Amino acid sequence: MSGEERRAQIVRGAYEVILEKGLAGAVTRDVTRQLGVGSGLLHHYFENWAELRAEAVRAFISSEIAALETRLTEVPPEDLMVHLMDWMVSDPNYRFWGLWLDAIEEARRDVDLAVIIEEGYRRWHATIEDAIKRTVKAGMGSCRSPADAAWRISALIDGLMGMLVLGRTALTPDAVRELLMQHVAMELCEKANGTYGNTARDRT
DSSP states (O other), X not given: XXXXXXXXXXXXXXXXXXXXXXXXXXXXXXXXXXXXXXXXXXXXXXXXXXXXXXXXXXXXXXXXXXXXXXXXXXXXXXXXXXXXXXXXXXXXXXXXXXXXXXXXXXXXXXXXXXXXXXXXXXXXXXXXXXXXXXXXXXTSOXXXXXXXHHHHHHHHHHHHHHHHHHOOSSOOHHHHHHHHHHHHHHHTTOOTTSOOSOOHHHHO
């Protein structure tokens, strides 16, 4: 392998371990065991575990959001928000959300992770904002400030998915999806049942 390929392999191994053991529970020896290599190889490419952990989180978040962005470019405007909310609950094991929420918690004590989470929030916000803008442009609702609406939707997503990840809630994935769609409907001045178009109040 080239140095770049080996580094990428180590990063993949690290986030596979992190997905299995959690961000706080994973350590360097778990990665070496996963890859079947010595710790010296890891330290050749990464100064310490904190650096490798941060890079693994960055790679995972980036790949997940990039995949979603690609899918959304292929979806017609009238289906964008539905597709986005379907994606939220598409993984029954909540791997992305488990790692994302763990990383937010760990970022309070890790400056490198804090930077990565900030970057992730910006890209995630931009993805939601773009979906709102495309929906509005297609005449499927209206929104005074897509940027503000995207932050509110993002915050609600984090809260609801956090309850699903915890597993101690009466909420189901279908219920979470419905709550998100109801909120999107309000943000886009839609009717509560999710149909598009301005309400009577907005037309007066």
